[in-house]
Amino acid sequence: MIVETRGLCKKFGSFYALKDIDFAIREGEIHGLVGENGAGKSTLIKILTGVYPKTSGEIFVSGKSVEIDSPVESRALGISVIHQDRNLIPSFSGVENVYLGMDTPKTHGISIDFKSMRKKIEAVMAQYGIDLPLEKMAKELSPSQKTMLEIVRAVMNNSKLLILDEPTASLTDKETDKLFSLIRQINSEGTAILYVSHRLEEIFELTERITVFKNGQLVDTVATSSVDQSGLIRMMTDNWISGKRDDEIHVNYGKKVFSVEHLSTEDGIVKDVSFTAHEGEIMGLFGLGGAGRTESLEAVYGLRARKSGTIIFEGKEIEKPTPSKCIKNGIILVHEDRRGHSLVISRSVKDNIVLSTIDKYVKHGIFDVKAERREASDKINQMNVLSQGQDQCVGELSGGNQQKVVFGRALMSAPKVFLCDEPTQAVDVKTRGEIHDLLRKCARDGSAVVYVTSDLKEMLEVADTITIISNGRTWEHLENKGLTSEQVLSYCYKER
Amino acid sequence: MEKKKTDMKAIVRAYGMIFALILIIVIFGALNPRAFLSSTNFWNITRQMAILCIISLGATLIMSVEEFDLSVGNIASFSGVLSALLAISGVPFFFALVISIILSAVVGFVNGFIVTRFRVMSFIVTLAMGQVIYGITYWLSDGAIVFNGIPESFKVLGTGKFGPVPYLTVLMVVAIIVFQYLMTRTAMGRKLYAIGGNEMASKVAGIKVKTYKTIAFTISGAMAGFAGVLLASRIGSASPTGGDAYMLNSYATIFIGKTLFREGIPNVLGTVVGVALFTILANGLTIMQVPTFVQNIVTGIIIVFAVVFQKMGSGKNE
Numbered sequence: 001m002i003v004e005t006r007g008l009c010k011k012f013g014s015f016y017a018l019k020d021i022d023f024a025i026r027e028g029e030i031h032g033l034v035g036e037n038g039a040g041k042s043t044l045i046k047i048l049t050g051v052y053p054k055t056s057g058e059i060f061v062s063g064k065s066v067e068i069d070s071p072v073e074s075r076a077l078g079i080s081v082i083h084q085d086r087n088l089i090p091s092f093s094g095v096e097n098v099y100l101g102m103d104t105p106k107t108h109g110i111s112i113d114f115k116s117m118r119k120k121i122e123a124v125m126a127q128y129g130i131d132l133p134l135e136k137m138a139k140e141l142s143p144s145q146k147t148m149l150e151i152v153r154a155v156m157n158n159s160k161l162l163i164l165d166e167p168t169a170s171l172t173d174k175e176t177d178k179l180f181s182l183i184r185q186i187n188s189e190g191t192a193i194l195y196v197s198h199r200l201e202e203i204f205e206l207t208e209r210i211t212v213f214k215n216g217q218l219v220d221t222v223a224t225s226s227v228d229q230s231g232l233i234r235m236m237t238d239n240w241i242s243g244k245r246d247d248e249i250h251v252n253y254g255k256k257v258f259s260v261e262h263l264s265t266e267d268g269i270v271k272d273v274s275f276t277a278h279e280g281e282i283m284g285l286f287g288l289g290g291a292g293r294t295e296s297l298e299a300v301y302g303l304r305a306r307k308s309g310t311i312i313f314e315g316k317e318i319e320k321p322t323p324s325k326c327i328k329n330g331i332i333l334v335h336e337d338r339r340g341h342s343l344v345i346s347r348s349v350k351d352n353i354v355l356s357t358i359d360k361y362v363k364h365g366i367f368d369v370k371a372e373r374r375e376a377s378d379k380i381n382q383m384n385v386l387s388q389g390q391d392q393c394v395g396e397l398s399g400g401n402q403q404k405v406v407f408g409r410a411l412m413s414a415p416k417v418f419l420c421d422e423p424t425q426a427v428d429v430k431t432r433g434e435i436h437d438l439l440r441k442c443a444r445d446g447s448a449v450v451y452v453t454s455d456l457k458e459m460l461e462v463a464d465t466i467t468i469i470s471n472g473r474t475w476e477h478l479e480n481k482g483l484t485s486e487q488v489l490s491y492c493y494k495e496r
Numbered sequence: 497m498e499k500k501k502t503d504m505k506a507i508v509r510a511y512g513m514i515f516a517l518i519l520i521i522v523i524f525g526a527l528n529p530r531a532f533l534s535s536t537n538f539w540n541i542t543r544q545m546a547i548l549c550i551i552s553l554g555a556t557l558i559m560s561v562e563e564f565d566l567s568v569g570n571i572a573s574f575s576g577v578l579s580a581l582l583a584i585s586g587v588p589f590f591f592a593l594v595i596s597i598i599l600s601a602v603v604g605f606v607n608g609f610i611v612t613r614f615r616v617m618s619f620i621v622t623l624a625m626g627q628v629i630y631g632i633t634y635w636l637s638d639g640a641i642v643f644n645g646i647p648e649s650f651k652v653l654g655t656g657k658f659g660p661v662p663y664l665t666v667l668m669v670v671a672i673i674v675f676q677y678l679m680t681r682t683a684m685g686r687k688l689y690a691i692g693g694n695e696m697a698s699k700v701a702g703i704k705v706k707t708y709k710t711i712a713f714t715i716s717g718a719m720a721g722f723a724g725v726l727l728a729s730r731i732g733s734a735s736p737t738g739g740d741a742y743m744l745n746s747y748a749t750i751f752i753g754k755t756l757f758r759e760g761i762p763n764v765l766g767t768v769v770g771v772a773l774f775t776i777l778a779n780g781l782t783i784m785q786v787p788t789f790v791q792n793i794v795t796g797i798i799i800v801f802a803v804v805f806q807k808m809g810s811g812k813n814e
């Protein structure tokens with residue numbers, strides 16, 4: 001075994017991100033790691049590469065028990081990782097990036113010997129048939145060139161284990177083929193590969209064995225030849241059926257209030273997204289990590305540059321959307337990033353609740369402080385926010401109560417359309433239920449809700465209909481009736 | 497016990513600078529009561545405060561949205577020279593004042609426009625803009641102090657009094673009231689503070705961040721221009737570098753003010769205390785006939801203390 005974990009646990013607060021993981025990678029194999037959003041794949045990688053400390057359990061590298069306290073130690077043990085968000089320094093050249101954190105050759109023991117560094121790198125590149133402009137800064141390279149550069153770095157580091165985390169997310173088919181042949185070549189020379197991806201066809205093409213994670217636990221490790229795609233998906237999910245709510249589901253939605261047609265963004269993450277929401281409908285937008293969910297909502301709200309696409313609200317197109325224009329029209333976004341994009345953490349509960357609607361308290365040039373306080377207090381009561389009063393700093397509240405403040409503000413502008421991105425993330429169970437009830441009630445009163453969550457179980461509980469998004473495009477639109485998580489996932493993993 | 501200890505720290509943090517202010521008054525009062533504690537000197541101090549205060553109030557707006565305007569000193573010099581030249585050429589004082597303020601506001605607007613439109617650092621943009629304005633001022637004045645032929649009417653606002661109360665003092669008090677109202681009792685003040693607290697969240701909440709930032713820069717420019725005219729009017733001449741020193745001092749007063757009342761947030765009353773502290777210190781040291789360079793040393797040390805105080809008290813920052 002090149003790398004092995006025994007009883008590995010990682011806790012965040014009282015929540016287990018990983019529980020009792022017994023996981024092993026054999027020498028010289030290509031090992032696939034799959035699992036739903038939040039199954040614990042990234043957490044495992046971060047522990048192996050020294051980004052997170054483990055809570056308990058043991059890690060063995062080449063049979064020896066080790067403590068990995070920092071990325072440097074991980075690298076010294078021969079573990080290299082190539083990340084989704086690439087870890088190159090944008091303003092450094094190829095040579096500088098490859099040698100980052102490694103000992104650099106010196107002339108006369110002082111000045112860095114760039115010539116010999118470059119020679120060594122070029123020798124490695126020649127060996128693998130890689131062609132890269134080493135003098136260019138990393139930020140000038142294409143996504144595929146960046147991946148190649150990281151691979152060169154990993155090889156130079158004499159890696160025993162190379163971890164690739166969604167390496168093909170931004171590559172074309174041709175670039176992917178090239179990457180795969182490179183991976184095979186590196187592997188044939190004795191480096192074990194851990195390949196993490198949502199793209200199951202890649203897992204099947206590349207790997208010898210596959211490990212499945214679910215809810216922070218290891219389900220099984222199987223030989224790739226012994227499973228097929230549907231078998232794998234079955235292992236990845238508890239098969240929830242959208243059961244209890246059949247009676248509650250709105251079948252007769254009202255008129256179409258909100259639709260997005262052929263949306264794409266400048267950065268290429270959103271390629272072709274269309275969806276529609278009706279009065280009374282909670283429309284779920286479901287996709288795997290990196291599918292473009294958040295980015296789509298941001299583009300709709302004017303927070304991300306659009307390339308094309310139309311946004312139609314109550315029959316009229318909203319041209320050049322901005323947050324303030326959307327709010328005026330009655331569209332509100334609850335952003336997934338609560339502390340960064342929703343709350344002004346240093347300000348009071350009241351200030352945060354009235355943030356979107358400050359202007360309405362100005363009458364004849366005079367600011368009506370009493371009305372402001374009264375309405376803030378109404379919302380605090382309505383949302384049942386636990387605080388020491390409206391003047392308490394919002395940063396002192398619990399996550400759940402902070403999110404209630406965010407919803408309190410959303411309600412202030414009496415929206416017709418709610419765009420909710422992971423609204424129950426890092427929120428306690430009770431608040432989560434309250435948020436669901438609130439949205440359900442708003443829908444009943446005639447609003448439309450677009451709901452994004454990575455938690456498929458939650459999605460099946462909440463949504464009336466589900467639109468599948470993958471790889472920046474929307475696909476099937478499903479009625480959430482007797483739908484199973486397996487069905488939804490198989491649409492997400494479908495090869496297109 | 498633990499609770500009490502943190503309370504003490506909080507009090508030191510919140511009111512430390514006010515204690516310092518009282519301490520300074522007590523010391524100077526004890527050392528030279530006749531000169532320092534006279535009513536003449538009181539009004540004198542308030543008059544000395546006025547110009548720094550008016551620049552600092554404008555800059556407080558900029559700081560509240562987490563930006564900098566380092567051109568305020570240069571704008572004040574420019575505005576002083578411009579108004580003096582206009583007055584010499586026969587333009588009535590009122591119009592010279594208005595034209596200078598408007599042009600200063602335009603400079604502020606351009607600062608704000610560049611910073612928000614191109615998303616560049618205000619620090620460097622306004623520093624560069626300050627150089628441009630300095631060049632223009634130099635060009636206008638031929639690099640010399642403008643004083644020949646300034647009419648007496650130009651000096652009224654800067655030197656006149658209602659009884660014992662200087663006009664400058666009255667203007668300062670009015671400005672303080674207006675800015676305090678603006679920052680605490682208007683939608684705009686709320687929005688500026690929200691932007692300063694979290695620009696992204698404010699944008700998502702529908703606040704027009706760029707517009708309000710640009711307004712803050714424009715007001716800051718106008719206030720610097722106003723102060724520049726008052727300075728020229730008080731001295732009766734206009735130097736092409738006359739207002740430059742106010743830039744650093746105004747930011748120092750805001751930093752001192754940030755430690756007061758609302759922890760870590762620029763606020764009008766805090767700025768006023770900062771201005772008072774600065775001015776009283778300078779006044780007292782001058783009365784004691786302490787050389788100017790010692791004044792620099794003392795004020796510098798006080799600014800450092802103010803910043804350290806604030807960090808020291810708030811355990812959150814550690």
